[in-house]
Amino acid sequence: MIQKKICMLGSFAVGKTSLVRRFVENMFSDKYMTTIGVKIDKKMIDIQQQSLTLVIWDIAGENGFHQIHGTYLRGMSGYILVADKTRTSTLDTVINIQKTVGQAFHNVPCVLLMNKMDLTGQWDVEESTIDKMQQEGWDIFRTSAKTGQNVEEAFNKLAVRMLEK
Amino acid sequence: MQSPDELNSLRTLILAPEQLEISELKERLNDPGIRAEELSRIIAEAIVIRASKDHKLATALLPTIEEVIRDSVKRDPKFLADSIFPIIGPAIRRSIAESLRAMVDSMNTTLEHTFSWRGIKWRIESIRTGRPFAEIVLMHTLVYRMEQIFLIHKETGLVLQHVAAESVDSKDADMVSAMLTAIQDFVNDSFSAKEDSSLQNLNLGELTIWVEQSPRTILASVIRGTPPQGLKTVLKEILENIEFEYNSALNDFKGDAAPFEPCRPDLQYCLSQAQKTDSGRDAVTPVPARITRAERTKKGQGPVLFIYIAAALCIAIIVIGFILSNL
Numbered sequence: 001m002i003q004k005k006i007c008m009l010g011s012f013a014v015g016k017t018s019l020v021r022r023f024v025e026n027m028f029s030d031k032y033m034t035t036i037g038v039k040i041d042k043k044m045i046d047i048q049q050q051s052l053t054l055v056i057w058d059i060a061g062e063n064g065f066h067q068i069h070g071t072y073l074r075g076m077s078g079y080i081l082v083a084d085k086t087r088t089s090t091l092d093t094v095i096n097i098q099k100t101v102g103q104a105f106h107n108v109p110c111v112l113l114m115n116k117m118d119l120t121g122q123w124d125v126e127e128s129t130i131d132k133m134q135q136e137g138w139d140i141f142r143t144s145a146k147t148g149q150n151v152e153e154a155f156n157k158l159a160v161r162m163l164e165k
Numbered sequence: 166m167q168s169p170d171e172l173n174s175l176r177t178l179i180l181a182p183e184q185l186e187i188s189e190l191k192e193r194l195n196d197p198g199i200r201a202e203e204l205s206r207i208i209a210e211a212i213v214i215r216a217s218k219d220h221k222l223a224t225a226l227l228p229t230i231e232e233v234i235r236d237s238v239k240r241d242p243k244f245l246a247d248s249i250f251p252i253i254g255p256a257i258r259r260s261i262a263e264s265l266r267a268m269v270d271s272m273n274t275t276l277e278h279t280f281s282w283r284g285i286k287w288r289i290e291s292i293r294t295g296r297p298f299a300e301i302v303l304m305h306t307l308v309y310r311m312e313q314i315f316l317i318h319k320e321t322g323l324v325l326q327h328v329a330a331e332s333v334d335s336k337d338a339d340m341v342s343a344m345l346t347a348i349q350d351f352v353n354d355s356f357s358a359k360e361d362s363s364l365q366n367l368n369l370g371e372l373t374i375w376v377e378q379s380p381r382t383i384l385a386s387v388i389r390g391t392p393p394q395g396l397k398t399v400l401k402e403i404l405e406n407i408e409f410e411y412n413s414a415l416n417d418f419k420g421d422a423a424p425f426e427p428c429r430p431d432l433q434y435c436l437s438q439a440q441k442t443d444s445g446r447d448a449v450t451p452v453p454a455r456i457t458r459a460e461r462t463k464k465g466q467g468p469v470l471f472i473y474i475a476a477a478l479c480i481a482i483i484v485i486g487f488i489l490s491n492l
Contacts, residue, residue, distance in 0.1 A: 003324075003422065040340055
């Protein structure tokens with residue numbers, strides 16, 4: 001059984017914990033409880049005919065990498081950046097996080113989740129912005145922890161990219 | 166008289182091979198690359214030969230080696246620390262053992278003055294086994310049981326191996342290992358600890374979690390009760406062996422724990438041996454912590470019984486002496 005450590009990064013209240021809960025337990029709750037420090041979960045998946053254990057480090061959201069505990073990222077095989085489609089500032093945050101993490105962790109695969117797609121009336125991030133980022137090479141998934149849209153696909157894609165390395 | 170040109174021609178005719186040889190020798194002497202190549206072919210043997218004759222080579226190299234070590238430590242102290250990790254533990258322990266031996270001797274003398282039925286029994290055991298009396302006392306008064314051992318990859322927090330004693334309700338080893346690593350990181354970050362400092366003990370009620378660390382691995386042991394400090398030495402030795410024997414596997418680790426399966430029996434053995442109940446025998450269920458033989462023995466029962474036996478012996482001796490004197 002192969003194990004891989006992955007980290008959830010992003011601003012506060014973007015839905016990192018909800019995405020993990022949806023992926024691991026297939027559950028969702030509207031109640032918001034901020035994560036303090038780090039929360040760890042695990043899920044076993046089958047990818048490319050082999051079993052893989054994902055140990056998911058859900059790290060408390062901050063507004064800049066310098067506040068993120070870099071030590072938590074040690075040894076990670078991949079990471080998931082999460083932005084909130086109803087707040088543009090969260091996208092700026094993940095772009096900054098990716099710049100810093102990318103420098104510190106070369107060649108570690110990542111995917112970007114544009115979360116809260118279910119809140120259609122409150123979207124703040126333009127679709128054109130997302131399309132442009134995809135053209136620039138970002139691996140982006142439009143997700144909703146509430147409905148489960150694209151959550152499993154995003155984690156599976158990251159798993160595939162980690163196994164390819 | 167011949168002209169210089171004619172002399173040169175004559176010289177060339179007669180000495181051409183030698184001139185060529187001299188020219189090649191000059192080239193070899195003047196070219197550092199060729200000289201280095203030639204020296205590299207003989208330097209190993211030269212060192213061996215020179216070293217066998219006297220100590221001058223060692224004396225000559227000593228200042229250079231000292232400077233190299235000094236520079237290495239200045240540049241990256243961790244490199245040298247990691248390199249000597251497998252041997253530094255035994256060296257330190259040997260030194261500490263000597264100091265402890267002296268301390269135990271002193272304690273032995275003090276305890277020898279203790280007079281009780283249990284004390285006499287332990288004194289007999291000490292004579293029989295050849296171990297110091299203080300060590301026997303410590304052995305009988307500690308009650309503990311090692312319940313779980315986690316071998317964890319330090320960088321990722323992923324579990325390499327996990328063993329648990331029978332009837333122990335163990336949680337998901339992957340999650341526990343990751344959380345232990347996260348706690349370590351959290352404490353170091355929050356309290357600005359030095360880079361090489363580490364969390365060593367966690368206490369939770371009657372449970373103690375000992376955390377031993379090496380450059381690339383962590384050995385976390387969950388113990389119920391009051392374990393002897395000597396058990397830490399055993400855990401350190403296990404970790405040093407793992408660092409040494411699984412060097413390549415640790416360097417190449419990418420999430421597959423299969424290469425570490427062979428160390429499982431060692432961890433299992435450590436688990437099965439690391440326990441002591443108040444009966445002195447292995448127990449299936451863990452004994453509650455801090456309950457020693459002294460607490461379970463009724464108060465005053467031992468010494469009273471001894472007095473009775475001593476009194477009976479004295480009376481018997483007196484009677485026998487009286488009978489013999491009258492014969």
